[in-house]
Amino acid sequence: MSSVPFLNAKLDRLPRVVFGRHAREVPAFRSLGIAGYYLALVVMVGVSVLRAGSLLVALAVSAACALSFFGWALIRRAVTGRETLVLLEHVWIAEACAAATLHAMGAPILPYLDAVSLGLTFFLASGRLGCLVVGCCHGRPSSVGIVYDASIAEGGLPEHLVGVRLFPVQLLEATGLVAIGLVGLVGLPFAAEGRVFAWFLASYAVFRFGLEGLRGDERPTFLTFSASRWMAIAELAFAVVLVDGAAGARDARMLAAAACLVALLALVLVYRIVADPTRVLLAPAHVAEVRDFVASAERSDAPRLHRTSAGVSVVVSTPRDAPSDRLVSLHVPRGQRDLQAVCALAARAFPGLSPDHTRWIEGGLLVTRVTSRLLADDRPRERALYFRVARDAQRAPEDALAEAAPRAEDDRPRATPEQGRQGPSSRSEIDFRRGRFSSASPGFDAEAGGDAQR
Structure with missing residues (x-):
C-alpha cells in the first residue's frame, strides 16, 4: 500500500x-x-x-x-x-x-x-x-x-x-x-x-x-x-x-x-x-462581460467562442435536450488556473449555478450548464461551487468519466450534416468529457485555449 x-x-x-x-x-x-x-x-x-x-x-x-x-x-x-x-x-x-x-x-x-x-x-x-x-x-x-x-x-x-x-x-x-x-x-x-x-x-x-x-x-x-x-x-x-x-x-x-x-x-x-490574477478575472466589468456574452448567445448547432478582455476563452453551445439552456466552458490562460478563482468567476457570472452540472477538466477548463433561470439576479454561491467541483476533480478519472459520460454524450454539440462532410479538420466541436477544443472554431486562439488537451 x-x-x-x-x-x-x-x-x-x-x-x-x-x-x-x-x-x-x-x-x-x-x-x-x-x-x-x-x-x-x-x-x-x-x-x-x-x-x-x-x-x-x-x-x-x-x-x-x-x-x-x-x-x-x-x-x-x-x-x-x-x-x-x-x-x-x-x-x-x-x-x-x-x-x-x-x-x-x-x-x-x-x-x-x-x-x-x-x-x-x-x-x-x-x-x-x-x-x-x-x-x-x-x-x-x-x-x-x-x-x-x-x-x-x-x-x-x-x-x-x-x-x-x-x-x-x-x-x-x-x-x-x-x-x-x-x-x-x-x-x-x-x-x-x-x-x-x-x-x-x-x-x-x-x-x-x-x-x-x-x-x-x-x-x-x-x-x-x-x-x-x-x-x-x-x-x-x-x-x-x-x-x-x-x-x-x-x-x-x-x-x-x-x-x-x-x-x-x-x-x-x-x-x-x-x-494577483483574480484582480482582473473577478473585476465586475469582466464578470459582466462573461455574463452578457452567454446571455446574448442564440441557439446554434455550432459552438460560439469569445475571448474576454482578461484572456478567458468562453465557448457557448446549445444542448439538444434543452434548447433554452446553454453549455458554457471557461478556459483560462496559464498563470490564472486557480480553481477557486474560476469557480468564483462562474458563480458571479451565473448566480445560483449548480455544482451538479459543473466539472473541472485538467488543463484549466471549467465546463458548466447554464439555464435561463441562472441569468436572473441571485446570490452567488462561490464557496459551495468551489468545494463541490474540487471534490469531483479529486475522484479517480475513470469514475468521473463513467458518471459524466451519459450526460456528456447527450449535451455535446452535434455537427450538422454539412459540417460532417467538411471533415474533422474544419468541424467546430467541443468534447466535454475530455476538455478538447477544435482549432477550427471561429475566432479560436491557440494560445488562449489550444492547450486544454495537454
Whole structure:
C-alpha cells in the first residue's frame, strides 16, 4: 500500500462529533479543549513554580487566562452575533490578562509569561486537534488529507465540504505547536527571563503566517493578507522589540534592518496586489462581460467562442435536450488556473449555478450548464461551487468519466450534416468529457485555449 492512500485512510478515521457511545458520549471538540486546558495548566504551574517559585501566583495567572478565554468568546459573540474562536486573538487576550494580573499582584511578569507561553502551546495544539475532528479551520482541497462525511455535517460542518479531501492543516499546526513547546521547555533552564516568551511569539507568528496559505475556510482579508497574517506580523514585531529592546540594541544598524524589513513587506504587498490574477478575472466589468456574452448567445448547432478582455476563452453551445439552456466552458490562460478563482468567476457570472452540472477538466477548463433561470439576479454561491467541483476533480478519472459520460454524450454539440462532410479538420466541436477544443472554431486562439488537451 503506497504512503498517500495509507495516510489518507488513517486520517479519514479521525472525524467525529462525539467521543464514546450511547449514554457516555461527550462532545469531541469540547473534550479535546478541556484536556488541553488541564495539560496547559500542569505545564504552566510546574514551570512557574520551578522558575518563579510561587504556586499561588501561578494558580491566579492560570485562572485569569481561563476566564479571559470564556470572557472574550462571549464578547465576540455579542458583537458579531456568531460564536467563533480565533486562536491568535485568544493568545493575545490571555497574555494581556496574565500580565495585568501579575502587575496587580506585584509579581515579576516575564518569568511567569515564559510559563504561560509554554502552557499555551499545548492548549492551542489540543484545540487544533479538536478543529481537525469536527472540520473547522480546515485546509484547501488536496490529494493528501481528510474527508468528512455527512455525520460531521449534522454537527455543523457546511454541506459543501462533505466528501471533499481537505489538507489537514489543523494537524500540521498542532504538531508545530507541540514542537515549539518542547523546544521552549528544553531551552528554559538556559534562557534569560522573557526569552522563552519571545521564542513562542516569534516562532508561532512565523509558523501561523505560513499556514494561512493552506487554509481553505473563509478568511477576512485586507491588502491581500488575511487578518491572522496581519496579527502574525504584529506579534513577530512585538517579539523583536521584546528581545532587542531588552538587550538595548537600538543602534543605527538595528534601525536600518527594521526599515529594510518594512520596505520588503511593502514590496511584497504591492507585488501581490499587482500580480494577483483574480484582480482582473473577478473585476465586475469582466464578470459582466462573461455574463452578457452567454446571455446574448442564440441557439446554434455550432459552438460560439469569445475571448474576454482578461484572456478567458468562453465557448457557448446549445444542448439538444434543452434548447433554452446553454453549455458554457471557461478556459483560462496559464498563470490564472486557480480553481477557486474560476469557480468564483462562474458563480458571479451565473448566480445560483449548480455544482451538479459543473466539472473541472485538467488543463484549466471549467465546463458548466447554464439555464435561463441562472441569468436572473441571485446570490452567488462561490464557496459551495468551489468545494463541490474540487471534490469531483479529486475522484479517480475513470469514475468521473463513467458518471459524466451519459450526460456528456447527450449535451455535446452535434455537427450538422454539412459540417460532417467538411471533415474533422474544419468541424467546430467541443468534447466535454475530455476538455478538447477544435482549432477550427471561429475566432479560436491557440494560445488562449489550444492547450486544454495537454
